[in-house]
Amino acid sequence: LAAARDGDRAALARLISVIERGGQPARDVGRLTYPLGGRAYTVGVTGAPGAGKSTLTSHLIRSRRGLGSEVSVLAIDPSSPFTGGAILGDRVRMQDHALDRGVFIRSMATRGHLGGLALATPEAVRALDAVGFEWVLIETVGVGQVEVEVAGAADTTVVVVNPGWGDAVQASKAGLLEIADVFVINKADRPGVQEARRDLEHMLDMAGLLNADGATGGGERWRPPIVPAVAARGEGIDDVWAAIDAHRRHLETSGELDRRRQRRMIEELRAIVVARLLEQARMAGRGERFDDLRRRVFERDLDPYAAADEILGWLDPAAAQ
Amino acid sequence: LAAARDGDRAALARLISVIERGGQPARDVGRLTYPLGGRAYTVGVTGAPGAGKSTLTSHLIRSRRGLGSEVSVLAIDPSSPFTGGAILGDRVRMQDHALDRGVFIRSMATRGHLGGLALATPEAVRALDAVGFEWVLIETVGVGQVEVEVAGAADTTVVVVNPGWGDAVQASKAGLLEIADVFVINKADRPGVQEARRDLEHMLDMAGLLNADGATGGGERWRPPIVPAVAARGEGIDDVWAAIDAHRRHLETSGELDRRRQRRMIEELRAIVVARLLEQARMAGRGERFDDLRRRVFERDLDPYAAADEILGWLDPAAAQ
Numbered sequence: 001l002a003a004a005r006d007g008d009r010a011a012l013a014r015l016i017s018v019i020e021r022g023g024q025p026a027r028d029v030g031r032l033t034y035p036l037g038g039r040a041y042t043v044g045v046t047g048a049p050g051a052g053k054s055t056l057t058s059h060l061i062r063s064r065r066g067l068g069s070e071v072s073v074l075a076i077d078p079s080s081p082f083t084g085g086a087i088l089g090d091r092v093r094m095q096d097h098a099l100d101r102g103v104f105i106r107s108m109a110t111r112g113h114l115g116g117l118a119l120a121t122p123e124a125v126r127a128l129d130a131v132g133f134e135w136v137l138i139e140t141v142g143v144g145q146v147e148v149e150v151a152g153a154a155d156t157t158v159v160v161v162n163p164g165w166g167d168a169v170q171a172s173k174a175g176l177l178e179i180a181d182v183f184v185i186n187k188a189d190r191p192g193v194q195e196a197r198r199d200l201e202h203m204l205d206m207a208g209l210l211n212a213d214g215a216t217g218g219g220e221r222w223r224p225p226i227v228p229a230v231a232a233r234g235e236g237i238d239d240v241w242a243a244i245d246a247h248r249r250h251l252e253t254s255g256e257l258d259r260r261r262q263r264r265m266i267e268e269l270r271a272i273v274v275a276r277l278l279e280q281a282r283m284a285g286r287g288e289r290f291d292d293l294r295r296r297v298f299e300r301d302l303d304p305y306a307a308a309d310e311i312l313g314w315l316d317p318a319a320a321q
Numbered sequence: 322l323a324a325a326r327d328g329d330r331a332a333l334a335r336l337i338s339v340i341e342r343g344g345q346p347a348r349d350v351g352r353l354t355y356p357l358g359g360r361a362y363t364v365g366v367t368g369a370p371g372a373g374k375s376t377l378t379s380h381l382i383r384s385r386r387g388l389g390s391e392v393s394v395l396a397i398d399p400s401s402p403f404t405g406g407a408i409l410g411d412r413v414r415m416q417d418h419a420l421d422r423g424v425f426i427r428s429m430a431t432r433g434h435l436g437g438l439a440l441a442t443p444e445a446v447r448a449l450d451a452v453g454f455e456w457v458l459i460e461t462v463g464v465g466q467v468e469v470e471v472a473g474a475a476d477t478t479v480v481v482v483n484p485g486w487g488d489a490v491q492a493s494k495a496g497l498l499e500i501a502d503v504f505v506i507n508k509a510d511r512p513g514v515q516e517a518r519r520d521l522e523h524m525l526d527m528a529g530l531l532n533a534d535g536a537t538g539g540g541e542r543w544r545p546p547i548v549p550a551v552a553a554r555g556e557g558i559d560d561v562w563a564a565i566d567a568h569r570r571h572l573e574t575s576g577e578l579d580r581r582r583q584r585r586m587i588e589e590l591r592a593i594v595v596a597r598l599l600e601q602a603r604m605a606g607r608g609e610r611f612d613d614l615r616r617r618v619f620e621r622d623l624d625p626y627a628a629a630d631e632i633l634g635w636l637d638p639a640a641a642q
Contacts, residue, residue, distance in 0.1 A: 027626045034624035170527070173493050206491070262619055269618065270606060272629035277598040285591060297590065298583060303355035305348045308593035 001032050004131050009104060012131055016106055019123045022113030030123050037129030043244055044151030044179075045139040047160030048170055052186040056160060056231040056240070057139050058096050061103055063237045064135060072133040074124055075107040078117050078146040104133065115275035121150045122268055143174035152179030153264055155257065156247045158240065159224075160184045161200070163192030171200075177207050180224045182243040188228035188236065197226050222250050284314045322353050325452050330425060333452055337427050340444045343434030351444050358450035364565055365472030365500075366460040368481030369491055373507040377481060377552040377561070378460050379417050382424055384558045385456060393454040395445055396428040399438050399467040425454065436596035442471045443589055464495040473500030474585055476578065477568045479561065480545075481505045482521070484513035492521075498528050501545045503564040509549035509557065518547050543571055605635045 003011035019026045045053050045060075054075075061071045097103040106124075113120040121138065128136045138154050140147035151157055159180040161171050171177060185196050204223060225243045229236030251257035284290065293310060296302040324332035340347045366374050366381075375396075382392045418424040427445075434441040442459065449457050459475050461468035472478055480501040482492050492498060506517050525544060546564045550557030572578035605611065614631060617623040623631075 030624050030626050035621050038621060173498070177494075262615075265618060265625065266615060269615070269625050269628055269632070270602065272625060273602050273606075273632050274599065276629065276633060277602060278595065281591070281594050281598060285594075294583075294587060294590070297586060300356045300359060303351050304586065304590050304593060305351050307590055308597065311590070311594050312597060 001029070001127075001130070004127075005036075007101065009101075012104060012127070013106060015127050016108070016124050019120055019127060020108060020110070020113060022115075022120065026113065026120075026123060029127060033123075033126045033130035037126050040125065040129035040133055040136050041248065042125055042136045042138060042154040042156075044154030044157040045137055045160065046143060046147060046151035046157065046176065046179075047140075047184075047186075048162075048174070049142045051160040051162055052231045053139055053141075053160050056158075056184065056186060056229065056237075057137055059231055059234050059237045060137065060240065061097060062234075063241055065097075065100065065102055069134045070102040070104075070132065071135045071137065072104040072128045073106070073137045073139055074121060074128070075105065076117055076121060076138060076140045076147055076150050077107050077109050078144055104128070114279055115271060117146050118149050118153075119268070119271060119275060122153065122264075143170075143176060145175075148175050148179060153267075155251065155260065156181045156244050158182045158184055158244065160186050161196060162187050163190045163196045172203050177203055181222065181247045182240070183224050183226040184236075184240055185226060185228045186231050189230045189233075193228055197228075200226055222247065280315045281311070284311050289314070322350070322448075322451070325448075326357075328422065330422075333425060333448070334427060336448050337429070337445050340441055340448060341429060341431070341434060343436075343441065347434065347441075347444060350448060354444075354447045354451035358447050361446065361450035361454055361457050362569065363446055363457045363459060363475040363477075365475030365478040366458060366481065367464060367468060367472035367478065367497065367500075368461075368505075368507075369483075369495070370463045372481040372483055373552045374460055374462075374481050377479075377505065377507060377550065377558075378458055380552055380555050380558045381458065381561065382418060383555075384562055386418075386421065386423055390455045391423040391425075391453065392456045392458065393425040393449045394427070394458045394460055395442060395449070396426065397438055397442060397459060397461045397468055397471050398428050398430050399465055425449070435600055436592060438467050439470050439474075440589070440592060440596060443474065443585075464491075464497060466496075469496050469500060474588075476572065476581065477502045477565050479503045479505055479565065481507050482517060483508045484511045484517045493524050498524055502543065502568045503561070504545050504547040505557075505561055506547060506549045507552050510551045510554075514549055518549075521547055543568065601636050602632070605632050610635070 001011075001015060004015050015029060018029055043060075045057055047053050057073060061073065064071050097105065108117060108121060108124055110116045110120065125136050125138070138151055140151050157179045159171060159176045159182070161183065163185060171180075183200055185193055185200075208221075208223075225246070227236060227239045227243050229240055231237070248257075251260065290311070293302070293307050297304060297307050322332075322336060325336050336350060339350055364381075366378055368374050378394060382394065385392050418426065429438060429442060429445055431437045431441065446457050446459070459472055461472050478500045480492060480497045480503070482504065484506060492501075504521055506514055506521075529542075529544075546567070548557060548560045548564050550561055552558070569578075572581065611632075614623070614628050618625055618628050
């Protein structure tokens with residue numbers, strides 16, 4: 001950690017590997033990094049594969065570097081548990097920023113961390129925060145449940161779609177509507193941009209109607225702006241940053257940033273406790289003993305509640321520690 | 322239970338009230354009913370409010386009664402915890418079938434059952450099964466998470482939509498695409514039936530593409546048929562039953578029915594264990610002690626993993642019993 005704070009990028013990479021593997025060493029890292037952080041701002045970048053997230057992210061880095069900020073990127077890849085810490089997109093972008101000491105890019109995969117990427121990612125963010133990065137971009141490779149959850153837990157979440165009708169529907173199906181703070185219609189030099197915008201506006205209208213009775217906890221409601229961009233040509237990048245900055249100002253002036261972060265922290269705390277309890281239940285829910293129990297339930301020899309009593313009796317509270 | 326099995330409908334209603342309230346009496350009911358069941362077939366009926374689910378259900382009852390089968394209906398209403406066991410739709414349909422001893426209609430709400438309707442409903446189904454109903458229809462009042470979960474846990478799930486573009490999108494947003502075994506386009510005398518069908522087919526195509534790499538565990542993939550109906554005039558009801566019966570045959574001949582039920586049972590077992598463990602975590606996650614812990618975490622005086630250790634230390638394994 002000391003070396004990483006002194007600017008040793010290899011040391012920082014090793015620190016994140018420790019977090020990925022989980023267990024006691026990861027908790028030691030967390031204990032040391034947690035008091036040092038609190039200044040980084042996180043931006044989630046998510047969307048379907050092929051939407052152009054990596055290209056957009058690369059240009060977002062370049063743009064903010066122009067203002068002198070240090071930028072780090074966590075690329076979340078739940079589908080590749082053993083990538084060895086680098087996915088193709090990484091390498092491409094690494095080359096773009098290889099000579100720039102103010103940029104750090106790292107992919108994250110699960111390698112045994114209890115609670116998976118949902119819990120490992122905020123720990124990695126805290127490590128980057130502790131090392132002094134002002135910006136942590138969290139980019140996902142797709143829109144699976146974990147990726148949406150992880151990207152949606154950023155301070156500002158950017159959802160990248162492409163022109164065309166289907167994409168807006170896909171975004172809706174994947175739950176991206178709920179987490180989006182900013183929409184980017186990337187590849188906006190292709191036909192269908194107006195249709196995509198209209199579909200997104202329509203879905204935001206419907207979502208607004210559905211949530212109209214839900215209390216927002218004070219303050220004006222933020223309606224995600226829809227920003228067209230052609231990331232491959234670097235077009236619209238300033239507009240994307242302007243939208244992110246506007247959302248950040250909205251969060252900060254409304255007091256919502258602190259509330260969001262407090263909610264996330266309580267949520268994480270809950271998730272850690274639940275992960276450990278579920279790990280206990282999982283350990284109990286397998287093996288010969290469980291197969292036998294399951295058979296007795298399916299043969300109606302034992303009712304489900306009696307079976308649950310038996311399973312709870314197997315749990316060892318000390319193991320959850 | 323003995324009285325309910327002898328045909329005493331008031332006794333059956335009281336039995337279900339006991340299940341709704343949860344706790345030890347509900348578990349006693351479960352212990353007694355579980356060995357007696359195994360013959361009932363469950364059909365979930367779900368869709369947005371106003372889609373015409375109650376009217377459709379009423380006609381589905383009438384139609385199957387014509388074949389001599391006894392039919393029961395559980396109307397799932399998570400939004401009304403204190404309806405006293407009857408919602409408006411119930412009363413209307415009750416009158417339709419008031420003189421028919423072969424029909425039993427009951428709404429279900431949560432009244433303190435740990436695990437809520439997701440756990441109380443399968444228990445109520447087992448009570449109806451034990452009493453001898455061949456068919457248990459599980460109708461929801463809307464498409465909230467609980468309702469989708471409960472209706473989707475039936476042997477066959479019928480999703481009711483209306484003509485028009487927005488409805489198919491809403492169905493997709495609510496996760497109905499994933500659980501539908503049969504689609505009914507109700508109110509098919511209105512314009513937009515072909516558009517709704519096209520949208521649903523399109524979404525099923527997309528969902529099929531998305532899931533193309535997922536193993537289905539053998540057997541041919543079931544593609545939900547789309548059945549137009551005008552429930553208010555009793556039109557299309559036979560077609561809906563034909564689709565349900567076809568799906569049932571598909572499940573039975575492929576062996577998928579047993580696999581589905583086994584999966585549901587393991588899922589329920591897991592849910593019971595998790596509900597009790599979460600109840601413990603919930604009890605620990607409040608009060609002054611927790612507020613103090615939370616404050617220390619937010620002030621970076623304590624890291625989240627150390628805080629989780631403290632919380633786990635508070636848990637009393639005996640309380641989960």
